[in-house]
Every structure is written in C-alpha cells, then in structure tokens.
Amino acid sequence: TQLLEQSPQFLSIQEGENLTVYCNSSSVFSSLQWYRQEPGEGPVLLVTVVTGGEVKKLKRLTFQFGDARKDSSLHITAAQPGDTGLYLCAGDRAGTYKYIFGTGTRLKVLA
Amino acid sequence: ETGVTQTPRHLVMGMTNKKSLKCEQHLGHNAMYWYKQSAKKPLELMFVYSLEERVENNSVPSRFSPECPNSSHLFLHLHTLQPEDSALYLCASSLRLAGSVKPDTQYFGPGTRLTVL
Numbered sequence: 001t002q003l004l005e006q007s008p009q010f011l012s013i014q015e016g017e018n019l020t021v022y023c024n025s026s027s028v029f030s031s032l033q034w035y036r037q038e039p040g041e042g043p044v045l046l047v048t049v050v051t052g053g054e055v056k057k058l059k060r061l062t063f064q065f066g067d068a069r070k071d072s073s074l075h076i077t078a079a080q081p082g083d084t085g086l087y088l089c090a091g092d093r094a095g096t097y098k099y100i101f102g103t104g105t106r107l108k109v110l111a
Numbered sequence: 112e113t114g115v116t117q118t119p120r121h122l123v124m125g126m127t128n129k130k131s132l133k134c135e136q137h138l139g140h141n142a143m144y145w146y147k148q149s150a151k152k153p154l155e156l157m158f159v160y161s162l163e164e165r166v167e168n169n170s171v172p173s174r175f176s177p178e179c180p181n182s183s184h185l186f187l188h189l190h191t192l193q194p195e196d197s198a199l200y201l202c203a204s205s206l207r208l209a210g211s212v213k214p215d216t217q218y219f220g221p222g223t224r225l226t227v228l
Contacts, residue, residue: 031214042115042201042219050214088154090217096210097167099144099217101154 003027004089004102012108013079021074021087021105029091032072033099034063037086046074079109114138115220117202123226126192132223134185134202142208143185144217145177146201154201160185161208192227199224 007022023032031050035043047056049065049072056063060083062075076083089102114137124130136143145157159167160179174196176188185202203217 030210031216033216035219040199040222040224042117042203042222045216045218048214048216090154092209092214094210094212097159097161097208098156098169099209103153 003100004091006087006089006102006105008105009103010106010108012110015080015109015111016078017109019076019079019107021076021107022071023073023089023102024071025091025100026070027091027093027100028069029100030069030094032065032069032089032091034072034074035088035090037088043086043088076107079107081109081111083107084109115202115204115218117200117220117223119223120221121224121226123228124189124192125228126194128192129188129190131189132187132200132202132225134187134220136183136185136202136204136218136220138204138206138218140204140206140218141182142205143179143182144203144205144209145185145187146203148199148201148222150198157187159209166208189225192225194227197225197227 033048034046037043047063052067052069054065060077087105090099143160147155156169157171158177163179178186199222201222202220205215205217207215
C-alpha cells in the first residue's frame with residue numbers, strides 16, 4: 001500500500017510557466033519533507049514542514065502543509081531549466097521507524 | 112554539502128562476488144538508513160539503525176547484510192546478488208529516529224550505483 005501519492009507523475013513545461021505538485025495521503029504525518037533528486041545523485045532536502053497549514057517559501061518555491069497534516073503541495077513560480085529533476089515528498093508518522101516516500105514527480109523544464 | 116558520504120559511487124559486480132558499500136555521516140546524527148531506488152519505483156527502505164542498533168529490517172533478502180559499528184558509519188555487505196538487485200543504493204541519516212515525538216529530517220548521501228552482471 002502506497003501511503004503517499006504524488007501527482008502528476010510527469011510534467012514537461014516551458015521555462016517561465018508555473019506548476020504545482022501534490023502529495024496526498026489518508027494518513028496523518030508528524031512532518032513532511034520535500035526533496036529534489038537529479039539523475040545518479042541522492043535526494044537533496046528542500047524543506048521540512050511540521051505544522052498543519054504551514055506555508056514555507058524558498059525563492060520561487062512555495063510549500064504548503066495541509067491543515068490536517070495529510071497532504072502537501074509544492075508550487076514553483078516561473079520555472080527554470082535548473083528546476084528539472086525528480087521531486088519527492090516524504091513523511092514520518094509517530095510510532096513508526098520509517099519515512100514514507102511518495103511516488104515522485106519527474107519535472108522537465110524546457111528552455 | 113549534505114554531510115553524508117558514500118563509497119564507492121559506482122560498483123559493478125558479478126553474481127558470485129562479495130562487496131561492501133560504505134556510508135559515513137559527519138552530522139552527529141544518531142539514526143542511519145539504507146534505501147534501494149530502482150527505476151520507476153518509489154524509494155524502498157531496507158534497514159534502519161538507531162545508535163548502532165538495528166530497529167527495522169524491511170523484509171530484505173539475506174544476501175544483503177548491514178553493519179553499523181558506530182553511529183557515524185554504516186555498511187551494506189553484498190553477497191551472491193542477482194541482476195534485479197541492480198539499483199541506486201542510498202544512505203541517509205537523521206538526528207532522531209523517524210517517528211520520534213519531535214519531528215526530524217533525513218539527509219541523504221549521493222548514492223552508490225550498483226550493477227550486477
């Protein structure tokens with residue numbers, strides 16, 4: 001059972017466009033992380049959100065944690081080719097020893 | 112700089128070989144993790160260690176054998192692997208174990224690309 005579903009799975013857009021990636025679950029998470037991963041490399045942490053309704057901004061990236069802490073979104077404004085990569089969400093739940101990873105969203109930004 | 116290093120970065124081995132992957136974290140973290148990432152599949156958790164004690168073995172075949180001699184080092188010993196074990200193997204660490212009362216974050220190493228012939 002996949003506890004974290006990401007959508008869309010693939011996204012190809014032109015430079016300058018905006019996009020939103022979603023991470024959804026029926027489970028409550030204590031915290032949720034977003035990572036970006038480039039081919040052949042490990043995931044690099046972008047942000048951690050811990051409070052329901054929390055919004056964090058990282059330059060052109062805006063992250064939101066759902067009020068019920070079951071879902072999250074990543075919005076990119078004016079996408080650039082350097083944003084290309086695999087975006088992963090991950091969450092942890094109290095009482096478990098593992099982080100649950102989403103299915104991933106592969107983004108390609110064309111110049 | 113994530114503070115988590117992995118060696119080697121690339122490894123090609125035959126099915127009868129024995130090899131080891133090494134992970135080292137310089138972050139003072141107490142928990143370390145091994146993941147397998149195959150093409151078109153979500154990250155698969157393999158093992159979890161907390162203060163050198165294994166707390167999770169996610170139904171991993173015995174041909175993968177982890178070792179955590181101290182909280183900074185983690186090894187994955189490989190023996191008699193199959194071609195389907197070819198993947199990117201990722202190590203990660205966190206200050207506290209996942210699921211702790213206080214939320215925490217994992218930091219990943221660059222991974223070892225393993226090819227089994």
